[in-house]
Amino acid sequence: MPTDVENWKSEVYGNEIRDRLFEFAEEGFDSIPDDERDAWFERFKWWGLYHQRNGQEGYFMMRIGTPNGVLEPGQLRTVGEIADEYARGPGVNPIFGGAYADFTTRQSIQLHWIELSDVPAIFEKLEENGLSTQQACGDSWRNIVGNPVAGKDGQEVIDAWPVISELNETFKGNDDHANLPRKWKVSVTGSADGSGQGDINDLAFEPAYKAVGGGSGGDGAGGETEDTVGFNVRVGGGLARNEPRFARDIDVWVPPDRVPDVAGGLSALFRDYGDREDRYNARVKFLVDEWGADEVRETLQEEYVDFELETAGRDVREEYTYNAGEGERNDLIGVHDQKNGENFVGLNVLVGRMGADDVLELADLAEEYGSGEVRLSQRQNVVVTDVPDDALDEFLDEPLLDHYSPSPSPFMRGSVACTGTEFCSLSIVETKNRQVRFARWLKANVDLPDDVDEFHIHLSGCTASCAQPQIADVSLRGMKTRKDGDPVEALDVGLGGGLGEDPQFARWVTQRVPVDEVPGALANLVESFAAERDEGESFRAFVARYDDDELDALVEPEETDYEDPMMHNTKRTWYPYAEDDAMEDAPPTPADD
Amino acid sequence: MTTRLRVLDDGAWISVNDGREVRVSELWRLDAPELCECALTDLVVENFQSVGVDGSTVEVRAYGQCIACGATGTTGWIPVGRVRGGEFTELDRSAVRRVRR
Numbered sequence: 001m002p003t004d005v006e007n008w009k010s011e012v013y014g015n016e017i018r019d020r021l022f023e024f025a026e027e028g029f030d031s032i033p034d035d036e037r038d039a040w041f042e043r044f045k046w047w048g049l050y051h052q053r054n055g056q057e058g059y060f061m062m063r064i065g066t067p068n069g070v071l072e073p074g075q076l077r078t079v080g081e082i083a084d085e086y087a088r089g090p091g092v093n094p095i096f097g098g099a100y101a102d103f104t105t106r107q108s109i110q111l112h113w114i115e116l117s118d119v120p121a122i123f124e125k126l127e128e129n130g131l132s133t134q135q136a137c138g139d140s141w142r143n144i145v146g147n148p149v150a151g152k153d154g155q156e157v158i159d160a161w162p163v164i165s166e167l168n169e170t171f172k173g174n175d176d177h178a179n180l181p182r183k184w185k186v187s188v189t190g191s192a193d194g195s196g197q198g199d200i201n202d203l204a205f206e207p208a209y210k211a212v213g214g215g216s217g218g219d220g221a222g223g224e225t226e227d228t229v230g231f232n233v234r235v236g237g238g239l240a241r242n243e244p245r246f247a248r249d250i251d252v253w254v255p256p257d258r259v260p261d262v263a264g265g266l267s268a269l270f271r272d273y274g275d276r277e278d279r280y281n282a283r284v285k286f287l288v289d290e291w292g293a294d295e296v297r298e299t300l301q302e303e304y305v306d307f308e309l310e311t312a313g314r315d316v317r318e319e320y321t322y323n324a325g326e327g328e329r330n331d332l333i334g335v336h337d338q339k340n341g342e343n344f345v346g347l348n349v350l351v352g353r354m355g356a357d358d359v360l361e362l363a364d365l366a367e368e369y370g371s372g373e374v375r376l377s378q379r380q381n382v383v384v385t386d387v388p389d390d391a392l393d394e395f396l397d398e399p400l401l402d403h404y405s406p407s408p409s410p411f412m413r414g415s416v417a418c419t420g421t422e423f424c425s426l427s428i429v430e431t432k433n434r435q436v437r438f439a440r441w442l443k444a445n446v447d448l449p450d451d452v453d454e455f456h457i458h459l460s461g462c463t464a465s466c467a468q469p470q471i472a473d474v475s476l477r478g479m480k481t482r483k484d485g486d487p488v489e490a491l492d493v494g495l496g497g498g499l500g501e502d503p504q505f506a507r508w509v510t511q512r513v514p515v516d517e518v519p520g521a522l523a524n525l526v527e528s529f530a531a532e533r534d535e536g537e538s539f540r541a542f543v544a545r546y547d548d549d550e551l552d553a554l555v556e557p558e559e560t561d562y563e564d565p566m567m568h569n570t571k572r573t574w575y576p577y578a579e580d581d582a583m584e585d586a587p588p589t590p591a592d593d
Numbered sequence: 594m595t596t597r598l599r600v601l602d603d604g605a606w607i608s609v610n611d612g613r614e615v616r617v618s619e620l621w622r623l624d625a626p627e628l629c630e631c632a633l634t635d636l637v638v639e640n641f642q643s644v645g646v647d648g649s650t651v652e653v654r655a656y657g658q659c660i661a662c663g664a665t666g667t668t669g670w671i672p673v674g675r676v677r678g679g680e681f682t683e684l685d686r687s688a689v690r691r692v693r694r
Contacts, residue, residue, distance in 0.1 A: 004599050037611045038599055054606065054613045279603070280642070421618070425605035428618040428637065462618075463639060464603065480620055480637040481660045487620045490660075511663055571618050 006276050008039040009139065014178035017043045025119045029058045046140060046178075048133025049119065052112065053425045053571070059089065061423055062114045063136035064126065065143035066376060067168040068150055068161060068188075069107030069383075073372030078129040079109055080359030082122055087356070089113030091575045093422075095433050099356040102432075103349055105416065105468050106185070107376045108136060108143045112423055134172050139180045141171040141267065146188045146196040148375035148383055149344050153191050154337040155329075157207040157316060158229045160190030163259050170260050177267050181274030182282035184267060185238070188231070188259070193329050194320030197378050199246045199503045200239055200468065202284045203266055205231035210253045210313030230255040232312045233262060235296055236288030239465035244505050245285040248293045250300070253313035265304030269296070317501045323379070323456065323471055324500030325540030330454045331379050333413055334406050335392065343392055344375075344385045347404040350439060351417040351432045352380025354404070361400050369395040378468075380416055411442040414456035414473070418466035421570040427461025429478035429489040429515065430570040435459045438519055441562045446523045449530050455539065456498075457522070459491070471497045473539045474522065475506040483514045488567045490514050493521065493555050496543030504540070509551040515567060520558030528554045596676050598651060604640030607653060607673065609681040615653065615673045617641065620660070623671065624691045629664035633689060636660075642667055649675045652693060670694045 002010070012020070021044060024032050032040050041051045050061040064079065071079070083101045089112065092098045102110040114122070126132060135141055147153060150161040167186065171177050177184075188205040189196025198204025209227040231254050237247030254262045275281045288296055301309050321327030332346040347362075354362070362382065366374050371386035382404070387395055396406065405412070415438070418424070420431025438457070448455055458472035469475035475494030480487055490512040497506030513521055533542045543551060599608040607615035623634040636657040643654045652670040659665075669692035674683040684690070 004601075034611050035597070038597075038601060038608050042601070054616050425602050425613075426617060426640070428639070478618075479658070479660070480618070482620075482635070512660055569618075571616065 002276055003279055004038070005042055005139075005279065008042055009179050011039075012043060014046060014140075014175060015173055017046055021047060021049075022120050025116050029116045043138075046135060046138035048136030049114070050137055052423045053421070055572075055574075056423065058115065059112070060114045060116065061419075062111045062119075062122065062133060063104075064109040064111070064131055064133055065136040066108060066131070067144045068146045068164045069148040069376030069378075070161070071374045071376070072130060073367065074363075075129055075131055076366065076374045077360060077363035078125060078131060080356055080363055082125060083111050083359060084356035086115070086118045086122055087111040087113050093433070094575055095436050096353050097355050100353050101356065101359050102419070103352040103354070103376050103380050103382065105352075105378050105380060105466065106143050107145050107148060107378055109376070110419070132172070135178075139182050140178050140184060142183055142185050144168055144186045144188060145201070145378060147191040147193065148195070148377050149332065149336075149338075149385065150190055152338045152340070152344060152385055154339050155193055156191045156339065158190040158256065160188045160196075160205075163190075163205070163256050164188050166260055167263055170264070171267065177264070177271065180267065180271050181276045182279065182284075184270060184284070186263065192316045192319040193322045194317070194324070194499055195322035195332065195378070197323065197499060198234055198237070199499055200237045200471065201247060202236065202238060202270075203263060204234040204237065204247045205254070205259060205263075206234065206315060206317070208232040208253055208313035208315045210310060212255070212310065227314070228255060230313065231259060232315050233266075235266060235293070236285040238283055238285045239468060239470050240283070240463065241280065242463050243285070244465070244470050245289070246503050248288050248296075249312060250293045250297045251312045252297060252300070253310040258307070261305055261307070262300070262309075265300050268304055269299055273299070320500045323498055325456070325473055325498035326500065326538045330456070331381065331413065332377050332383055333381060333408065335396075338385070341389075342385075343387045343389065344383050345387055345392075345395065345406050346377065346381055346383045347401065347406055348408040348413050349381050349404055350412055351415055351435050353432055354382075358400065358403070362404070365395065365398055365400060409439075409443040410448055410453055410455040411439045411446070411457070414454055415439045416456070416458040416467050416472070418460050418464075420461040420478075424461060426464055427478055428480060429461050429491070430566040431459050431461045431467070431478070434515065434564065434566055437562070437564065438522075441519045441560075442522060445519075445560070446526050447530070448526060449533070451536060452539070469494065469497075470505040471499055471503070472506060473498070474525070475508070476518065477508075479512050481512040481514055487569070488514050489570065491518050493518075495551055495555075496540050498540050507543075507548055507551070509548045510555040510557070513555070513557045516562060516564040517557035517559055519562040520560040521555045523560070524556040524558060525554050594679050596646065596679070598644045598646060600641045600644050604642065604656070607641055607644050607651070609651060609674075609676065610679065612681070614681050614683060615641070619686060621671075621686070622689045623668065624689055625668055627692070628666050628668060629659045629662050631659055631661045634659045634661075634664075636668070645670065646676070647693065649677060650693075651676060651681065668692060
């Protein structure tokens, strides 16, 4: 039997939601009939609006999809101005202030505290400036991700930006692909560093060479034609719900001009064969589990494309370093060469959150020193592009870069956090404010070996895994426990995850550590790593040498001088976070004017 | 009188008559020997799998973990509240809950 969500989608979904959304915005939040609210809140997601958690009725998170994380000149300013004017709630975040933007692990932007009545004005401003919230959430093509410096990166195998742009044009607002069984996450990567993170997406296009029209395609030797650069295809990756999967190789190589055909074919396959009766089983990863990669390929060939699919080409996965825990370029922080001789500069945005004033100042700097363009990475950071050599030193001396550093502490650099209980219904614990406190404490109190300049710690509030915890050196996931008999927020600790040529999910080795003991546990873990590692050994390689029990013994939870003001139930409390679980202090509902 | 019951937002909460009434991330004490061997399961609720009604009692099946022993699993049908006259009243969160079926 179809779910409620499927029934609502069958009635109204996709582009047509917008008219009703605007009517509700004009008539006021209370004009949404009580018995239709569940349905409309579900539909609004398709237009990037997500009703905030219980206790924040009437306020929405708004997600702006920026394909491949590309913000063209002027667009970051637009985001900053909207955040400053509209993303102000009744409370002031103790760390980030009153208005801010969140850069996400899928190269999108999230604003909070948006009121329904402001949506038409925000949409108008976004769209005047080439931005959109369309399909940023909901059961359809989500924001397409990839290497954010596509087209500029000196390490590029193929420029994926034209391919991503075409996919975005083709599948955003496309009625044939607007209503899928579940979300559909696509990655297209053209660089050799693996920074598109295709392995954790529903559909991934990864750079690969193929001798088309002759030869083996293996190494090109003996082929009658030269290698052509295109993409290998993987399907069925994802991290959520304790069911992580890496995308499976379906033995297909596709030239750039055929990518929309193959992507559309696989999207249609998912639309037609995905599970619409059980949302927990709806993601395409479960279909790939059930069918196997061979059957996916056969069905794609027989039912969804009208040309002969090529077998997989020679990939460049052995060069992947992004989020790999090893190698030179685990992220895009710092100064890097562009193909045209200019530079791109990756700046660290701790947990991806930037105050509206800083967003506007960064937009100024991007215009002053670069082309005005800014790009977003999947590690929640920003990249300022097109900075010429003769402007580089002056740019790096800008005071704003004291806060958003191109050479941050490893603990600042490696911190990723999801939204958490501050706004999210599903999260079990507070995340962003906490991860900031963790990073600051670790920076002040823990020394990594001198040759270790990256150490990734990802904090996710629940098993939805929006912070991608399974692919970090240290994975933290929200839980609860009791401490001295009282319920407190806690974290499960996983170790040794990462992408690269041979991706590995973190192993969950220690469960339910009270949050105030986590920094001490990490300090003890790093101390053991520093003392016991082989010379030059990475943390990921170090972890791989031990079994789970041995690793559990290295994670020694311990109280320190770290203090956590968010120990108790942050789903019920509010700024500045009370110590009393009984507190039911929610922010006021917006006036319906 | 019809009562609308739904599991929404990836199992984050239970909607009763289009109102968000029961949420995840709470700790529940359960008499649930099928889930773990603890005298009382101390369950952190991670998501709701399904919602139903038995008379006036709203029941759920929830996925979660016992924070005492670490066992994970999906519960049987557990009462979370009652609907009377169209109004939902949540059970006392500190009460011990028993699997009803």
